[in-house]
Amino acid sequence: MRGSPLFLCLLSTSCWVSLMPTAADKIFHFGTCRVSMSLAEIRAAFTAIKANIQSRDPIRTLSILSHPHSLHKVKSADRCCITHQLLTFYVDKVFKHCRTEDSFVNRKISSIANSFLSARRRLGQCHEQNNCVCGEESTEKFKQILANYEGLNVTSAAMKSLGELDILLDWMDKSR
């Protein structure tokens, strides 16, 4: 039957199309790297605890991610490098110092940390393949972030960094 291969082909195509990643799990292009991340999940978890976390941060004159220049100004070519560095930064320095007394908040922080871990792993593969080239601008930016972080005590810095997660998510959104 000549028709059956054609039918199978159409069926598989339609199945593939319907199974394409939804809005929750999009492919992100960080420079030449393509990483699949479920940003919407992370954002949903953060929105649930945003008010709580941000109320624990009294300092408004200083930002870790956006000081002195906004994170949004980082160029597209360097995004892979700086994203990888930021993910590592959050996983290593922020989440572990954000223990609160609220178990609900702690659960949400854990889920965000897990998502960051898997995204970092995927991005690390790109990094090893040398697809993530760190430009001078991105290197400078990350140095500034670290300096901002170390200017505060650990807990405050960690809470502030966690409170600024929406800035990071908005910036990553632009890498679609």
Place this chain on the structure above:
Amino acid sequence: MVPSATALALCLALLLACLTHGERLPSPRSVRFTAEVGWHLLRWEPGHNYPSNTHYNVEYRVYASNISWTPIPECGKTSELSCDLTNYTLDPEQRYYARVMAVSGDQKSPWKRTGSFSPQEAGLRLAGQSLSVMGNSIQVRLQLLLPPGNISLEYRDLQETMTQYHVYIRRTRDNHTLTVVEKSPEFTIRELFWVTEYCLSVEPSLANRPVPTSRTDEQCVTTGHGDRSSELLPAILSSSLITLLLLGLLGALLACTYIRKPVRTPSVLKSFMKQSSLRVEHEPPPSGSLDADPTQRLFLCQKEPESSPEGSTSTAQPPLEQGWKLPAWPKDQLCPLGPTGSRDSSGTSTDSGICLHVSSSSSSSSSSSSSSSSSSSSSCSAGPEPQGYRQQLPMTEDSGVGLGSPCPAPGCPSGSGNASPGVPGLSPAPGQDDVEFRGYLQQSKGTVGPEQASDKGVPPSGCAGSVQDVGSTDTVLDIECSELAVSKGYLKQSSPERPLTQDLAPWGAPAWDFSSQVGPQAPTLLSWAAPNAPLTSKASPDLKTPFDLNIFNNTAFLGTLPLVSSLSSNWIMPPIKPLSQLSGDSKDSRL
């Protein structure tokens, strides 16, 4: 002094406490941003027991900026419970905070701060919504409100890409609501009921982040009256297309069924064929009979001359009931498809050259000759030119069965050479010289004589038509017939144009008429009429079998008639004399 000092201090402290307590209003409650695109509104609720003359002050600041709280002039000392901060919070990449304080007389409340606010958190808003009815579908055009100010292109593109529209369609008469999610601001909702009122409301949302959404007000329209023609037109078109398609398929199937490969003669019929061929040989070609024979006759091996063979032929050819009767080709009319003729593969033709056996008194056996190479076997007796196939233009592809018989002396029209392959031209072997040879020239037995010998060696496959006499024919036939069974094709009668023309003269119009009728491509079995009568071609696969029989018969007479590779254009030149030998009932070509 000390006690009085202490009392005084205490009184002052109490007084201060009372005063401060009295001055301190409770702070406003529920201070929040309720923002939509282009409208960033700060709202709050009055605190507990606020006096009626309370008014409020609003300040804002930017996150991570050295600038401290900045008061908002428009909302200074406002008695309303909201303040529009759009113009101060335009940058989507920044984060803003606002705070509100209540003042009532001398009393002030502490500042109440909002959480962080970013313009990206603003809810989506539609600037415009227009509906238009087209038949039973509604076309919707939406306009999304764009953020004011200097917005970066990146941000704008992101918003446009991520916007989704939830459309709620409610049917008024039964309140059934249909929800559709669309990605583009312009879309059409189809397949609605005719003459029904629908109310639409749209709710835009973002796919990548949760933003507050609001449904627009319902807008109601009524679908149009069913335009029957517009409804029916696509249905009619599609059904007619499908019908045409089916008809085309059917036609193709029919065409395929009529173009059939040669069929192997059943063994049980072989003996019968031999008999009939023998009979055919021996009967003198009723010259007049053939002419007078009004019916189309296929030259089959069994086709005896009208007299006796009729019955046999009729019995032998049940499939021929279409009226095909093996024309009683005069044996001598068999196409003199001698080896020369056979070898005279007019390479042009690819017809399979079954030389129909013209029932001729001579022992010419029309053997269906396989085209080309094998054609040698079929030696048509030089009889009247088989005009059937011959008439197939010499240069034309002629797959017709060589109607052996009417292979006049000048040589069977080897037009068969060009006969289109596969044309089951059954040319009724003209029993006599005048018999039109139609289609392929059967290799007449008569010519086999001298040629047969050579033919025998020649025919590559198929029944060697060259069989001299009946007796030997039988045996030979057996051998040959078996081969013949596989051999396909007609012995194309090479067209010795010149002699043919001479011979054709007597044939005159009818022969040529036939040719005109035959056409090279017609895979139809030509019904042999009397030479004078125009042949009507009948496509009948059934005829093949009888043809095969004829072939066998003819081969006995004619010699080897390789039927294989019918398409080779070996037309046996119908020698003039062999034509007479062609048996009338030359076998027509086997398809």
